[in-house]
Amino acid sequence: MRVLLWLLAVAWVSFSAYGQQTYTLSGMIQDEKQRPLPGTSVLVTPGNFGVVSGADGVFLFENIPTGTYTIAVSFLGYHRFSDTLLLRNDLRLNIRLEPEMQTLREVTVTDHYEEQRKREESLNIEVVNDKFLKQNLGGSLMQSLERLPGVSSIDIGSGQSKPAIRGLGFNRVVVVENGIKHEAQQWGADHGLEVDQYAFDRIEVIKGPASLMYGSDAIGGVIDLKQIETPPKHTLGGNVNLTGKTNNDLAGTSAFIFGRKEKLFFTFRATLLDYADYRVPTDSVDIYSYRAALHNNRLRNTAGKEQNLHFSGGFQNNGTSTRFYVSNVRTKAGFFANTHGLEPRQVDTGLHDKSARDIQFPFQEVNHFKIINRSAVLKKNRQFRMELGYQRNFRQELSPYTNHGYMPSVFPSNMPFAAELERQFEKNIFSGNLKSTFQFSEKTEGTAGINSEYQKNRIHGRGFIIPAFEQITAGAFAWMKYKVSEHSQLQAGIRYDFGNIRTTPYHDWFESPVVTGEDTVWSFLQRAPELDRSFSSLTWSAGYNYNAGHFSLKANAGKSFRMPIAKELAANGVNYHRFSYEKGDPELSPEVSYQLDVGMEWNTRKFAIGITPFLNYFPNYIYLNPGFEHDRLYGNGNQVFYYTESEVFRCGGELHTHLNVARNFKTGVILNYIYSEQLSGDKIGFTLPFSPPASALFHLKYTPKNQAWLHNPYFSVDFKVAAAQNKIVPPEKKTPGYQTLNLGMGADIPWKKQAISLSLQVQNLLNEKYFNHTSYYRLINVPEAGRNVILNVHIPFSTHLK
Known part of the structure; x- marks a missing residue:
């Protein structure tokens, strides 16, 4: 508590101390032939100051407080310019932009912003922009990011997935949207991320423990989703994205508009997607001992639709800014009818095969509403930032009533929920972040902050897996950065976390017999008791960066912490989607991780090579361990799994290399490898579940001259x-290796002062039948999607306001 109070005091002092002193920042933007570039976007952060250069290429910022800033300059067809400025008096710049040459680094899409972020972070980080997302558009956001080193996804059909970084997923990866941690029902293997992949202008992926800044669940890494920055003054514009996919007959559109006068600005986006059952390169699926025939190679009842709305609006002036984000993401998607509840013989194939676009039982509906406020105040050498958020995640899973065990054969008419409502989850989340950054000197910078979150999750329906719960977490951190020399810097920080979780007792809604001696009594069995547990931990992180010429080196060591979630502590029910009966352990300890990350890179205009190895040690890794029992009371003979903890060692890394073979021809390779081993428990010597196999991506790109x-x-x-994944944790199945071939092409078509962007992909060109070891459907032998042609058309528009 003393640490928390001290950090609050530091944040308040840094916010309130000293008067405001401001300066002007001006300059001229020119092309490679020293001609002025009018209409160039100039953005200065932090503070999100934005302007557009005039007809003479000149820009001007007024009333900017003293401090360290990053200036970013962008113009269509030219490389983005980025630099760091120390503003202590009026400053004038002359900036020359170079024509964009489509460098090979687009294998992971980099620009000056990414290089700047890499220099600042001692952890390994990947940065992608909206151009990368359009050229690699997948069925979901995480499928679009799978091309990045160390990033994979746990897929649920063609439209949903959850992130995994270096083999760690679920509640070990934090997803941040506009500064607030995204909270849904992400603990479930069948629960995807309810986010709109069209809504983000830039995405940062931090690989490795980032708990210091982002909280306890960032033990594996962070996916930081960023919307478009504050629009430049006196502009009105937007774009329309049109998308089509052949594999599941997807038709989608996402329309975006933004505008700003002097101090006020707004953005608005609407996204509509509609898709049919997706196709796999086989005419049948072997579900354990039963072969289910597929009509026209489609997984019946995997169609879905998505309807999303986003709005943001705010105010910015003289170092003070505030912005509200409001979003509503709504999805409806079917579950593969032959697998839900492992009753493939009872599926009405005639009903499902009549149409590939309808959504029959079983299906899920999810609505995620979110409102966020981000405010910032810049005063002299200090910055104060505040983020407040509210989220409501409402999820329903529906299927026809089927009695198991002692459930009544006919559903009672007096129940408070419908017979078709299998499960319902309603989670309300309140979040708050306060952070203050202060410049002690030209070499020393510090940050202190606090994070807090309250969750309340309520359940309903005839099925049970986790009880209702309330959870509160809070953390405080302090972080320092010291510039040792022109080329190197040190970083270090500490954090204290506290969390409490309380679960509500749960009893069956139907009676079961309880035999005591010779007596049999019918009663409502208790499935989950009341729990009230608290956790706390002190964590730390220390890092070093060296950047000189073409060579860069970074290293980071740290300790991370994660408190167990409600499912790990109190689960006691059938997971119909994972085909298991899961039981929690109320005595689990909080998860602790120690990790060492290293990154080395040599980068020139024609050649680059980098390696990012890591070591990771868990004294008590929590995971779902298969037992020998089978449940026949609540399901259909599902194997019982127990949440347990084990000592675990992990290591691995990524290697990337890129080569400009000729002016218009580039090639590159990305390698990924992860090794895991349990050092204790009854699975000693085994790996961890859902461990991705080693993989390699070979990339060729040809860029003809502009016409x-x-x-x-x-x-x-x-x-x-x-590679084949033969190191498994039973009942996982060994997965053979595979090869896939993907094609891509695209271009910008000039149209007035804008350019229409076209991108065409052919995924799985040879229609290869293969299995992804981390896929949700791997347990029941469902292969990955077949050939898929994806077309995306991006139509921008903009104008200047008087």
């Missing part, structure tokens, strides 16, 4: 090779 009617054309080939 009058065609700019930035490209043709690319990706060849992915995945």
Whole structure:
């Protein structure tokens, strides 16, 4: 508590102390031939100051407080310019932009912003922009990011997935949207991320423990989703994205508009997606001992639809800004009818095969509403930031009533829920972050802050797996950065976390017999008791960065912490989607991780090579361990799994190399490898569940010269090779290796002062039948999607306001 109070005091002092002193920042933007570039976007952060250069290429910022800033300059067809400025008096710049040459680094899409972030972070980080997302558009956001080193996804059909970083997923990866941690029902293997992949302008992936800044669940890494920055003054614009996919007959559109006068600005986006059952390269699926035939190679009842709305609006002036974000993401998607509840013989195939676009039982509906406020105040050498958020995640799973065990054969009419309502979860989340950054000197910078979150999750329906619960977490941190020399810096920080979780007792809604001696009594069995547990931990992180010329080196060591969630502590029911009966352990300890990350890179204009190894040790890793029993009371003979903890060692890393073979021809390779071993428990010597196999991605890209009617054309080939995954934790199945071939092409078509962007992908060109070891459907032998042609058309528009 003393640490928390001290950090609060530091944040308040840094916010309130000293008067405000401001300066002007001006300059001229020119092209490679020293001609002025009018209409160039100039953004200065923090503070999100934005302007557009005039007809003479000149820009001007007024009333900017003293401090360290990053200036970013962007103009269509030119490389983005980024630099760090120490503003202590009026400053004038002359900036020259270079024509964009489509460098090979687009294998992971980099620019000056990414290089700046990498120099600042001692953890390994990947940064992608909206251009990367359009050229690698997948069925979900995480499928679009799978091309990044160390990133994979746990897929649920063609439209949903959850992130995994270096083999760690679920509640070990934090997803941040506009500064607030995204909270849904992410603990479930069948629960995807309820986010709109069209809504983000830039995404940062931090690989490794980032608990210091982002809280306890960031033990494996962070996916930081960022919307478009504050629009430049006196602008009105937007874009329309049109998307089509052949595999599941998807048709989608996402329309975006933004505007700003002087101090006030707004953005608005609407997204509509509709897709049919997706196709796999096989005409049947072997579900354990039963072969289910597929009509036209489609997984029946995997169709879905998505309807999303986003709005933001705010105010910015003289170092003070505030912005509200409001979003509503609504999805409806079917579950593969032949697998839900493991009753493939009872499926009405005639009903499902009549149409590929309808959504029959079983299906899920999810609505995620979110409102966030981000405010910032810049005063002299200090910055104060505050983020407040509210979220409501409402999820329903529906299926026809089927009695198991002692459930009545006919559903009672007096129940408070419908017979078709299998499960319902309603989670309300309140979040708050306070952070203050202060500049002690030209070499020393510090940050202190606090995070807090309250969750209340209520349940309903005829099925049970986790009880209702309330959870509160709070953390305080302090972080320092010291510039040792022009090329190197040290970083270090500490954090204290506290958390409490309380679960509500749960009893069956139907009676079961309880035999005591010779007596049999019918009663409502208790499935979950009341729990009240608290956790706390002190964690730390220390890092070093060295950047000189073409060489960079970074290293980070740290301790991370994660408190067990309600499912790990109190689960006691059938997971119909994972085909298991799961039981929690109320005595589990909080998870602790020690990790060492290293990154080395040599980067020139023609050649780059980098390696990012890591070591990871868990004294008590929590995971779902298969037992020998089978449940026949609540399900259909599902194997019983127990949440347990084990000592675990992990290591691995990524290697990437890129080469400009010729001016218009580039090639690159990305390698991923992870090794895990349990050092204690009854699975000693085994790996961890859902461990991705070693893989390699070979990339070729050809960029012809620009034509009058065609700019930035490209043709690319990706060849992915995945090794067999023979190291498993039963009942996982060994997964054979595979190879896939993907094609990509695209270009910008000039149109007035804008450019229409076209991107075309052919995923799984050879329609290869293969299995992804981390896929949700792998347990029941469902292969990955077949050939898929994806077309995305991006139509921008903009104008200047008087």
